[in-house]
Amino acid sequence: xxxxxxxxxxxxxxxxxxxxxxxxxxxxxxxxxxxxxxxxxxxxxxxxxxxxxxxxxxxxxxxxxxxxxxxxxxxxxxxxxxxxxxxxxxxxxxxxxxxxxxxxxxxxxxxxxxxxxxxxxxxxxxxxxxxxxxxxxxxxxxxxxxxxxxxxxxxxxxxxxxxxxxxxxxxxxxxxxxxxxxxxxxxxxxxxxxxxxxxxxxxxxxxxxxxxxxxxxxxxxxxxxxxxxxxxxxxxxxxxxxxxxxxxxxxxxxxxxxxxxxxxxxxxxxxxxxxxxxxxxxxxxxxxxxxxxxxxxxxxxxxxxxxxxxxxxxxxxxxxxxxxxxxxxxxxxxxxxxxxxxxxxxxxxxxxxxxxxxxxxxxxxxxxxxxxxxxxxxxxxxxxxxxxxxxxxxxxxxxxxxxxxxxxxxxxxxxxxxxxxxxxxxxxxxxxxx
Amino acid sequence: xxxxxxxxxxxxxxxxxxxxxxxxxxxxxxxxxxxxxxxxxxxxxxxxxxxxxxxxxxxxxxxxxxxxxxxxxxxxxxxxxxxxxxxxxxxxxxxxxxxxxxxxxxxxxxxxxxxxxxxxxxxxxxxxxxxxxxxxxxxxxxxxxxxxxxxxxxxxxxxxxxxxxxxxxxxxxxxxxxxxxxxxxxxxxxxxxxxxxxxxxxxxxxxxxxxxxxxxxxxxxxxxxxxxxxxxxxxxxxxxxxxxxxxxxxxxxxxxxxxxxxxxxxxxxxxxxxxxxxxxxxxxxxxxxxxxxxxxxxxxxxxxxxxxxxxxxxxxxxxxxxxxxxxxxxxxxxxxxxxxxxxxxxxxxxxxxxxxxxxxxxxxxxxxxxxxxxxxxxxxxxxxxxxxxxxxxxxxxxxxxxxxxxxxxxxxxxxxxxxxxxxxxxxxxxxxxx
Numbered sequence: 001x002x003x004x005x006x007x008x009x010x011x012x013x014x015x016x017x018x019x020x021x022x023x024x025x026x027x028x029x030x031x032x033x034x035x036x037x038x039x040x041x042x043x044x045x046x047x048x049x050x051x052x053x054x055x056x057x058x059x060x061x062x063x064x065x066x067x068x069x070x071x072x073x074x075x076x077x078x079x080x081x082x083x084x085x086x087x088x089x090x091x092x093x094x095x096x097x098x099x100x101x102x103x104x105x106x107x108x109x110x111x112x113x114x115x116x117x118x119x120x121x122x123x124x125x126x127x128x129x130x131x132x133x134x135x136x137x138x139x140x141x142x143x144x145x146x147x148x149x150x151x152x153x154x155x156x157x158x159x160x161x162x163x164x165x166x167x168x169x170x171x172x173x174x175x176x177x178x179x180x181x182x183x184x185x186x187x188x189x190x191x192x193x194x195x196x197x198x199x200x201x202x203x204x205x206x207x208x209x210x211x212x213x214x215x216x217x218x219x220x221x222x223x224x225x226x227x228x229x230x231x232x233x234x235x236x237x238x239x240x241x242x243x244x245x246x247x248x249x250x251x252x253x254x255x256x257x258x259x260x261x262x263x264x265x266x267x268x269x270x271x272x273x274x275x276x277x278x279x280x281x282x283x284x285x286x287x288x289x290x291x292x293x294x295x296x297x298x299x300x301x302x303x304x305x306x307x308x309x310x311x312x313x314x315x316x317x318x319x320x321x322x323x324x325x326x327x328x329x330x331x332x333x334x335x336x337x338x339x340x341x342x343x344x345x346x347x348x349x350x351x352x353x354x355x356x357x358x359x360x361x362x363x364x365x366x367x368x369x370x371x372x373x374x375x376x377x378x379x380x381x382x383x384x385x386x387x388x389x390x391x392x393x394x395x396x397x398x399x400x401x402x403x404x405x406x407x408x409x410x411x412x413x414x415x416x417x418x419x420x421x422x423x424x425x426x427x428x429x430x431x432x433x434x
Numbered sequence: 435x436x437x438x439x440x441x442x443x444x445x446x447x448x449x450x451x452x453x454x455x456x457x458x459x460x461x462x463x464x465x466x467x468x469x470x471x472x473x474x475x476x477x478x479x480x481x482x483x484x485x486x487x488x489x490x491x492x493x494x495x496x497x498x499x500x501x502x503x504x505x506x507x508x509x510x511x512x513x514x515x516x517x518x519x520x521x522x523x524x525x526x527x528x529x530x531x532x533x534x535x536x537x538x539x540x541x542x543x544x545x546x547x548x549x550x551x552x553x554x555x556x557x558x559x560x561x562x563x564x565x566x567x568x569x570x571x572x573x574x575x576x577x578x579x580x581x582x583x584x585x586x587x588x589x590x591x592x593x594x595x596x597x598x599x600x601x602x603x604x605x606x607x608x609x610x611x612x613x614x615x616x617x618x619x620x621x622x623x624x625x626x627x628x629x630x631x632x633x634x635x636x637x638x639x640x641x642x643x644x645x646x647x648x649x650x651x652x653x654x655x656x657x658x659x660x661x662x663x664x665x666x667x668x669x670x671x672x673x674x675x676x677x678x679x680x681x682x683x684x685x686x687x688x689x690x691x692x693x694x695x696x697x698x699x700x701x702x703x704x705x706x707x708x709x710x711x712x713x714x715x716x717x718x719x720x721x722x723x724x725x726x727x728x729x730x731x732x733x734x735x736x737x738x739x740x741x742x743x744x745x746x747x748x749x750x751x752x753x754x755x756x757x758x759x760x761x762x763x764x765x766x767x768x769x770x771x772x773x774x775x776x777x778x779x780x781x782x783x784x785x786x787x788x789x790x791x792x793x794x795x796x797x798x799x800x801x802x803x804x805x806x807x808x809x810x811x812x813x814x815x816x817x818x819x820x821x822x823x824x825x826x827x828x829x830x831x832x833x834x835x836x837x838x839x840x841x842x843x844x845x846x847x848x849x850x851x852x853x854x855x856x857x858x859x860x861x862x863x864x865x866x867x868x
Binding site: 007046169173 | 439
C-alpha cells in the first residue's frame, strides 16, 4: 500500500477502504507519511467528501492512534456532552453536576477558548485552585470518587487528530464536514464515554452559520457515534445571540452557579434543562423528557445539584466557597453599566462580535497559548426581543484597562440592532436529532 | 497576503490573480511556503483547474523563479522543439541538425528517460565523449559557434518547477493539465528559445492516452506560449506503436544517423520532416509546408544535415566518427532475431510494454539516478499493418544478460497483437495546432 495511491483514489472521488484509512492515519501519526502527503489528502477529502463508512473508519483510526480510555472499571456507561463552541456557553458547568447529582457518572474532556469562542476549562480555571490538567489516572480517580470530572484532553488521546488539525489549520481544509465530525468524535470516543449528547450551535456566533450545515454535522456525528456503538443524540441550538447574560470567564461561572441555585437567566436555564434531559433520556434514566424534567427540577430545588458542584470543584482542587462568596473570583477594576442609546426593541446582538470583544478585553485568546484575564467580560441586562428605553442599562462592562473598556463599549453598542417593532423571537432549540 | 488564503481561494474554485500566484510560487521557491501548503494547493488546482490566465501566470512565475536565458546575443530567434515523451522517439537527433543545417539556430534543453519513456540526453550520451551537461556559458558558446546545442536543463533554470514536480510526484497531482502545461512551458521559456514546436504524443505509449487529452494539453501550451510572446505550434502525433524501428539508446542513435543519410524507417523519417517543416514555417524560413519540405529534402540529399550533425556532436565533445562506424557505439553481447510465432497481420505493438521491456533490459530507468546500459534494446523488422509469415524475423533483440534476454523475448512477443485481416492503418500525425 502506498500513500500516493490512497491520495489519488480519494482525489478521483472513490471511497477509501478501512484498511487504506488505517494505513494512512497510522503512517501519518508515526511520521512515516509526511505532512505534504497528508495535506494533499486532506484537500482531496475536502473537495471530494467521504461516505459515512469512510468517516466512521477515519474517526476510529484517529481515536485508536493513541490511548483509548476504558472507563468500564468506573461505570459501564459514563455520560459526556460536547458543545461545538459559541459565545457565553457555560452549559457544562451546570449540566455536569446536575446529571451527576442524579447518580449518573459524567466524565468529560473539554477544550479551551480560541478566537470568539470561549472554553469551559478557562471558565473553570477562574475558580482559585481548580485543576483542569488531570492526567489519565487522576481523571479516572476523580470520576470514581465523585462521579464527575471535567478536564483537558490528555496528550496521549487521539494524537492523529491533533496533528491533522494543526495541518488543516494552515492548508485551508478546516471546514470539511467529515474532517470536523471525525475530529470531534475521535476525541469523544478516545475519552471513553458511552453516552454522548452533542450540542451543535448554529448562527452568527457559531462555527456553523446555517441550519443546513449544523444539521448535516449533527447527523453525521450521531451516525458516527452509533457506528462505533455509542449512544448519541444531538441538539441543534441557537447561537445568534450570546447564550445567557454573561460572557467572560469568572462572570460565566457566577451565572452557572446562579443557575444551579435556580436563579439563572431563563434562556440559559432552559438550555441546560434541555441538554440535561436529553442526557437522562439517552441514558435511560428517565422514561421521557417530562420525567427527565421532573427529576432535574427536583435535584435543583433540593440543592443536590449545587452540592455536587461543590464536591466536584473541591475534588479538582478548587475553592468551592466561591459559590457562596463571588468575591473570591477575579474581579475587574472597571465595572460600569452602559445605557441604551435609544428607545426600541433589541432586534439582534451579534454574538461573534461580542465574543471577539471579550477576547480583546483579555478574556479570550487570539492565538493558542495567549494568557487569559478571567475577570473581564460583559453581562447583558436585556437581550433580543426586549424593549428598552433610552438611558436604561443595556449591559455591564467589566474591564481591567480603560482604553480597552472604551473600545469594547463602542464595539458592543455596535453589535446591537434595534427596531421600532417587536422582532420575531429567536428560537432556543432548532432541532433534536436522535 | 497569506498562503492559506490563496489555497482556500483556489479550493473554492475562484481564479487566482497574477499577484497571488507570484506570491505563492516565490514563497515556495524560497522555502517560506512549506511543502504541505504547496501540496494542498496543488491538489486544489488538480480538482478545481485553472483559467488560461492563471496557467500563464503560473508558467511565468515558475520560469522567473530562476535564471531566464537571454539568447538574443546569439540570435534574435532561436528554435526549440519539445516532445511530451514516448517510446523510440529520437526525433531531436535528426531534426536539430537538419534545421541548423539550414542556418537556423537550434538551442534545446532536453531531458532524461524515466519509466517507459526514453530521453534524448541518454541516447546522445551513448556516443563516446558526448557531453550533455553543459553549463549556461558552454550552452551559449556552443550555440554561437555551431548554431546547434542540445543539453540538459541547468539547475538554475525554473527551480520552482523542479521543486513542485517532485512534490506532485508523491501527492497524486501529476496528471493536471494546467500543472503539466506550466511545467513544460516554464522550462521552455526559461531556456530562451523564441520559436517552439511542441510534439505532443498520444496513445498507449504516451502520457496522454486520448486525443481529447492530447489536444487539450497542446492547445493550452500553445496559448501559454503565445501569451508570453513566443511563436508556438503543436503537433499531435501517434504513439500507439513505437516511433521508428529502434528502441534503445545506441540503437536509436544509429537509426537517427541512418535517417540523416536518407535511409531511415519511413514512419520515423516522415515524422521528422513534419516536425522540421512546422519549425521552418513557424520561423518564417519557408513560405509553406511544401516549400519547407523542399528545403529539408535538399539539406538531407546534399549531406548538409549530416555534416551539421558531425559538427554538433564534435562541438559537444562526442566522437562524430560514429556516423561512419557504428561499431564505435556500445554493442550488446547477445543480438538475435526473434521469429514471428504465427502467420498474420500485425494489428498492434504495445508501445508502453516495449518501453518497459527495454527499461528492464537496462536501457532505461525505473528510478531517477539509475545507470543506463546504452547497448541494449530492440529493433523491429515489421510494424503495425505489415503481414508476417510464421518463422520470419519479427524483431532483433539486443541484451547483455541472458536471463533478461529471455524475459524480454517473451514480453515483447506478448506486446504484439496479430489478426487475420489487415488492420486499419495507424495515423502518424493526428492534428496540428497553430
